[in-house]
Amino acid sequence: MNSLAATHEILLKERTSSIRRGLMDRINRDSRLIAVKGSRGVGKTNFLLDFSKEYYAGDDSCLYVNTNNLFIVHDGLFHFVERFHKLGGKVLLLDQVYKYPGWDKELRACYDAFPDLQIVFTSSSIVRIKSNPYLKGIVDMYNLSGLSFREFLELETGKCFPAYPFSEMVEKHEEIAASILKQVRPLAYFGNYLEYGYYPVYLEQKSHTDYLLKNINLTLEFDIPYVSQIELKYLKKLKQLLYVVATDSSCNVNISRLSSAIGVSRATVLNYLNYMHNARLLTLLYEEGSDDESGRKPKEMYIHNPNLLNAICLDKVNENILQKSFFLSQLCAVNRMNYTDEADFLVDGQYPVLVCQEGKGRKAQDSVIVMEDMIERGKGHVMPLWLAGFTY
Structure with missing residues (x-):
């Protein structure tokens, strides 16, 4: 002792x-x-x-x-x-x-x-x-989630920033962004966060991509089989499915197509998706009122966070998928996220959200919250995407 x-x-x-x-x-x-x-x-x-x-x-x-x-x-x-x-x-x-x-x-x-x-x-x-x-x-x-963008900024700058509920951001985002911009220029750090800032071990690692790929393989080869009793001969199928999801720009869950792509049954595809969702390699989005225990299939699928997406896809990353992966990784930690036909996501059953590049969402209805990348400040129903990183 x-x-x-x-x-x-x-x-x-x-x-x-x-x-x-x-x-x-x-x-x-x-x-x-x-x-x-x-x-x-x-x-x-x-x-x-x-x-x-x-x-x-x-x-x-x-x-x-x-x-x-x-x-x-x-x-x-x-x-x-x-x-x-x-x-x-x-x-x-x-x-x-x-x-x-x-x-x-x-x-x-x-x-x-x-x-x-x-x-x-x-x-x-x-x-x-x-x-x-x-x-x-x-x-x-x-x-325990990875570092939020807020926490990453605290590590990088040595300054302290409060977290805000998403509902408060919707009401006061112009005021909140202004107070943050007095201390730091968030966009100067945003690209680095998307590449390696979600995992705190980045402070100790020289090769972020190698570390993330090693962690992905350990999760697929040891963690998931340890809990789910998957035979080792099927691990290749898990890896294939993860790559297919990462490179799919539609993000739609088409079970038949996925089944054909990796050569397993539809039921096995659903099991694999749930295993990787529980392992925090994927985020699965369901219609409101459904989840992984409801028996219904998810509507959309995303790589869990932008660091993983960058590591898997390397120079083939779809920018809009990267933006959506960031938004989900920040809000899933503290909010209920669902699929909606009205926009990209539904937050807490109340806020339809569209995630896009600068200027791409200005025609959206006022009822839709638009999160735009590469803007420092928002106005009205348009908010800067980086601000989503201050929810926890």
């Missing part, structure tokens, strides 16, 4: 983050069991360390541990937690717990046995937490 505590201290000392993730304020610290889900590279480990540093600095009753540790694998998770509790432990931060066999059952046993112990654990975005029979009703779950 002493060696684990020493490792915890070393990790905290090495943690030199200059940004505080907004999710920190949304965590219910009174909850006894907290799950932080996220895709590869969004910073789940660093979030646990920052949680420890902010709320339990110098407190020996809080311990960070990676459950891949052989000590835990040998003794068992429950017995490790029991020992930690006996030694006065109060807060346990468990990283990558979902890779431990029977993790959900043992977490439930810990929850029942130690009522004065708080456990915060990280999980892959693929893993279903809320519907898990052992954890249902006792776990508070949070999704």
Whole structure:
């Protein structure tokens, strides 16, 4: 236990983050069991360390541990937690717990046995937490997204910017944009964000594209098969489908066409799309009132964020799809997004939104919110696209 505590201290000392993730304020610290889900590279480990540093600095009753540790694998998770509790432990931060066999059952046993112990654990975005029979009703779950454009600007400039609900942006976007423009010229940083700014690890990586492609392959080759039990011989089909989606400028979900393109059944295509949606490689859009559990097929599909799209397509990126991917990646973290015939997207069942290049949406009806790229300020129902990056 002493060696684990020493490792915890070393990790905290090495943690030199200059940004505080907004999710920190949304965590219910009174909850006894907290799950932080996220895709590869969004910073789940660093979030646990920052949680420890902010709320339990110098407190020996809080311990960070990676459950891949052989000590835990040998003794068992429950017995490790029991020992930690006996030694006065109060807060346990468990990283990558979902890779431990029977993790959900043992977490439930810990929850029942130690009522004065708080456990915060990280999980892959693929893993279903809320519907898990052992954890249902006792776990508070949070999704950690990649860096918003706002958070990226904070890292790049050292300045602080508030986040705004999309509804407030619609009403006050001219005023909000003016206040931001007093401190920074967002468009000077926007291109870099689209290329590599979504994943905080960009600060440590020299080759952003290589890193992203490696993460994509790890997700497809290890994460998805680990949870979904896909046979290895079908991994090529998953990769083919991801590339087909990335290079499809229509974004329409045509199951028959996709089935023919990669040589699998229609049902398999739907399963693959859902796997990659859960892995945060894709974003699937449904009509309002539908979702992936309704049994209906999605209407549109997009690569989850512009960094992934750039890495997959390289110099073949469709600019309008890139703009839409950015908008979705920013709003999906905090808003309900649906397909609509009226525009490109429907936000929270209330705001139809058109995403386009500068000057392309001026003929849209006033009831449609137009998000235009490459403008600093908007007017009326026309808003600058970069401002969508300030929703979280």
